[in-house]
Amino acid sequence: MNSAEKPLIELIKEHLQRDLQGLPVFNSVAVKLQQMLARRDFKMDNVIEMISEDQSLASQVLKVANSSYYAGLSSIATIKDAIVRLGAQEVANMVMMASQFELYRSENEYLNSTMQKLWVHSLACATGAKWLAKKTGYPNLAAESFMAGLLHDIGQLALLKVLDDIHRNKESKAAFSETLINEVLDRMHEEVGYNLMKSWSLPEAYCSIAVNHHSEKFDGNNILLVIVRMSDKACKKIGKSAHPDATISLISSPEALYLAVKEITLAELEIVVEDVVDLAI
Numbered sequence: 001m002n003s004a005e006k007p008l009i010e011l012i013k014e015h016l017q018r019d020l021q022g023l024p025v026f027n028s029v030a031v032k033l034q035q036m037l038a039r040r041d042f043k044m045d046n047v048i049e050m051i052s053e054d055q056s057l058a059s060q061v062l063k064v065a066n067s068s069y070y071a072g073l074s075s076i077a078t079i080k081d082a083i084v085r086l087g088a089q090e091v092a093n094m095v096m097m098a099s100q101f102e103l104y105r106s107e108n109e110y111l112n113s114t115m116q117k118l119w120v121h122s123l124a125c126a127t128g129a130k131w132l133a134k135k136t137g138y139p140n141l142a143a144e145s146f147m148a149g150l151l152h153d154i155g156q157l158a159l160l161k162v163l164d165d166i167h168r169n170k171e172s173k174a175a176f177s178e179t180l181i182n183e184v185l186d187r188m189h190e191e192v193g194y195n196l197m198k199s200w201s202l203p204e205a206y207c208s209i210a211v212n213h214h215s216e217k218f219d220g221n222n223i224l225l226v227i228v229r230m231s232d233k234a235c236k237k238i239g240k241s242a243h244p245d246a247t248i249s250l251i252s253s254p255e256a257l258y259l260a261v262k263e264i265t266l267a268e269l270e271i272v273v274e275d276v277v278d279l280a281i
Contacts (some may be wrong), residue, residue: 006171012184015162015166020195020199021200027096030057034202035202057099061091061095062078065082087143111167114182118153121241125153126145127146128273128276132259136259153210155193158193159184160181163176191211209224226255235273237250238273
């Protein structure tokens with residue numbers, strides 16, 4: 001049997017058994033910054049130097065800093081300005097956001113459409129999680145909540161990149177319909193996301209969220225996980241999700257109970273994620 005005749009799932013698994021770090025789903029500078037900040041042993045000059053070494057990335061970060069997403073800020077001209085005004089963690093999140101934006105692309109119509117929807121969902125979930133952390137009394141988790149929300153579905157992007165490779169190399173005759181793509185993502189993305197993050201040595205908190213954000217049983221004491229799950233459900237309710245469901249009752253969810261959040265706050269959360277628009281970088 002040649003490779004073109006192999007079942008698609010088998011082909012995907014073969015690709016994933018290769019070098020996970022070879023998948024184009026992370027920018028190495030963005031990951032190194034997250035690792036550096038997690039160790040708490042960084043200096044501002046180190047952060048500036050690391051970002052500035054990649055001129056293209058530095059330019060993208062400044063565009064994000066001056067975009068409507070950060071409306072209300074006066075113009076930021078340098079990476080140092082951004083760090084002084086926003087803090088190292090916020091700028092590191094900006095680096096990840098700016099670098100991720102460029103990766104959600106494919107020449108295949110169905111894959112590209114799915115990637116674009118996934119990007120909007122990820123950004124909305126991140127924004128909602130950051131807002132919710134502040135609103136529910138966990139401002140110290142705001143920056144981490146944003147990053148966890150942005151990366152919670154990274155396994156989906158990894159799978160889409162694998163499918164892109166398979167399609168480009170003509171390894172499968174399968175028609176990449178929306179139904180087929182969603183079936184692959186639903187079945188595999190949590191485990192793939194976890195393994196991918198572990199291979200990049202990202203903080204365990206993010207790895208745990210990647211694999212547990214849909215689990216029926218979860219640790220309600222893990223507030224970061226609860227916040228991301230709540231934001232994810234809000235995205236699903238307002239339609240910024242691969243599986244929208246307007247009938248979801250956010251106030252009846254276990255996440256709402258763990259966060260002791262009021263119905264009006266959840267209504268505001270829906271507005272927050274609804275208002276998030278794609279970044280024009």
